[in-house]
Amino acid sequence: MGRLLGYARVSTDDQDMTLQLDALRAAGVADVDxxxxxxxxxxQTARPGLDRLLSVAVAGDVITVWRLDRLGRSVVHLATLAEELRGRGVGLRSLTDGVDTSTATxxxxxxxxxxxxEFERETIRERVKAGMQAAKKRxxxxxxxKALTTAQAKHARALRAEGRSCAEVAALLGVDRTTVWRATR
Incomplete structure (x- = not known):
């Protein structure tokens, strides 16, 4: 079996993480871990402590948290992270939520x-799609x-017909030359 790695987080500097750290130590996590x-x-997606933890976790290790909400920002994020860890052979254990991927329960x-x-992702996708359809109907x-208005695209075609390069036209219109190429092909 690998190491027990612990992760604790507080949202504000005036919060105290002593409860989390004490629980992790009592569960067998060494201070160095x-x-x-x-x-x-x-x-926040950028969490230095979590990023370091994930970079050192190897197959056989078990990441331990006091509660799952300390680790993930949503059910989708937690499930994605847990799936990534499972794929790497890293276990996940929450001391208060009854999650320990090394047990059947x-x-x-x-x-x-x-x-x-998965249900949450599909529901969000369906809501976005319905919203886009409703917006189109309105x-x-x-x-x-679009990078170019209809008038700008027409002007770009005229300039290209005069023999100007895509790069020249792009510089005049303040867009990338690929945008001009697409608009004039």
């Missing part, structure tokens, strides 16, 4: 989390704004 983030929201809870995360343009 504790990784922390102070004053870092779970919604923990794998069941993990499976439920994954199913909920005549609202959906997606990224």
């Amino acid at each position: 504790l990784f922390t983030d102070h004053g870092v929201s779970g919604a 923990g794998r069941l809870v993990y499976g439920l989390l994954s199913t909920l995360a 005549g609202v343009s959906v997606g990224r704004r």
Whole structure:
């Protein structure tokens, strides 16, 4: 069996993570294997302590947290992270949530989390698609704004017909030459 690696996080600098650290130590995590983030929201993608932890975790190790919400910012994020860890052979254990992917019950809870995360992703995708369709019906343009207006594209075609290069036309219009090439082909 590998190492027990611990992770603790508090969202604000005035919060205390003593409870989390004490619980991780009581679970057998050595101080050298504790990784922390102070004053870092779970919604942030860049978390230095978590990033370091994930970079050192190898097959056979078990990442231990006091609660799952300390590790992930959403069910989708947690399930994605747990799936990544499982693929690397790294276990995941939450001391208060009953998740321990090295046990049958923990794998069941993990499976439920994954199913909920998939449901959440599909629901979000369906809502976005429905919103885009409703916007189109109202005549609202959906997606990224075009780099060239219709008038600019017409002007670009005229300049190209005069023999100017895509690079020259792009410089005049303040866009990339690939944009001019697409508009004039």
